[in-house]
Amino acid sequence: MFKTNILNSKRILVTGAGGQIGSDLVPFLRQRGAQVLATGRHPNPDTTNYEIVDVTNYQRLQTVVEQYAIDTIYHLAGILSARGENHPEDCWRVNIDGLRNVLDLAKRYRLRVFWPSSIAVFGSQTPRFNTPQTTILTPSTLYGITKVTGELLCQYAVQKLGVDVRSLRLPGIISHRALPGGGTTDFAVEMFYAALQNCPYTCFVKSETRLPMMYIPDVMEAILQLMQADAKALTVHTSYNLMAMSFSAAELAAEIRRHQPNFICRYQPDFRQTIADSWPAVIDDTQARQDWGWQPTYDLPTMVQDMLTRLSARLEDSYQPNSLETLEVLSC
Ligand code: VAH
DSSP states (O other): OOOOOGGGOOEEEEESTTSTTHHHHHHHHHTTTOEEEEEESSOOTTSSSEEEOOTTOHHHHHHHHHHTTOOEEEEOOOOOHHHHHHSHHHHHIIIIIHHHHHHHHHHHHTOEEEEEEEGGGOOTTSOSSSBOSSOOOOOSSHHHHHHHHHHHHHHHHHHHHOOEEEEEEEOEEEOSSSOOOSOTTTHHHHHHHHHHTTOOEEESSOTTOEEEEEEHHHHHHHHHHHHHSOGGGOOOSSOEEOOSEEEEHHHHHHHHHTTSTTOOEEEOOOTHHHHHHTSOSSBOOHHHHHHHOOOOOOOHHHHHHHHHHHHHHHHHTTOOOGGGGGOGGGOO
């Protein structure tokens, strides 16, 4: 079956390139021969071939698409769940106006688009275990509402406007290149930083809080496989369910302690507990496996092993992600 080769997307624009996914996706795509223009709202001296772009500014986005003859947009810019609850107007504006601008340009210039949705589309009325691909979507966060709205905009773009936009309902993501910012699943990354710097960690959800999670290499492969899939094979035009692993905060802390025996994790739930409680624990991703061959590689033990190895190397290289200084957990 003919695959849309990633190299056919020779000129890629990544929005939100400095975020948790973007920090990995830009080098991942460049290593595969694509020309990638990284963009973000703020200057990013660490990245070559970079432009400052606010996705809510249509004219700016259009100028860059034309100037660089872009053929594909990976639209990652957005405000996550926890920050979105504290800044709901910004969350709606960035997440919805940004996506609408991208989809309009995609229609106008025949661009291909990837856009990340999230398990945040599900709410307390959704089955928490083996959450189906098609089910009740009543999210309790504004972030989740923007993701449900975004999925319907994507489906409309495919079915009514002929746009090739593809999407994944991403779980919590664990990565080491850039700290996540403003998410409810950030605890799963912060634990590693605390453990490697011999700091006790105060987790902002209960120990028994179980959520779907994925290691960043699997996220990269899932995005690549979806974008390479033959369009005729795709039966979902809102966003695909995706599952790799599911673990509780306590299970993650215990697995880290197998390598860092002195790691101490305490639990002090805050407002993010309510958000986490509204999300599923285990996702049914059968459709993604059937349509385009999705298959995760990492489980909890292999992820923890690799994450500790890579992150400790970065910390030894005095790698300091911009937001590291602002991470209270490290003031131990
Ligand atoms: C968040 N990391 O916590 C994001 C993600 C499923 C979680 O959408 O908001």
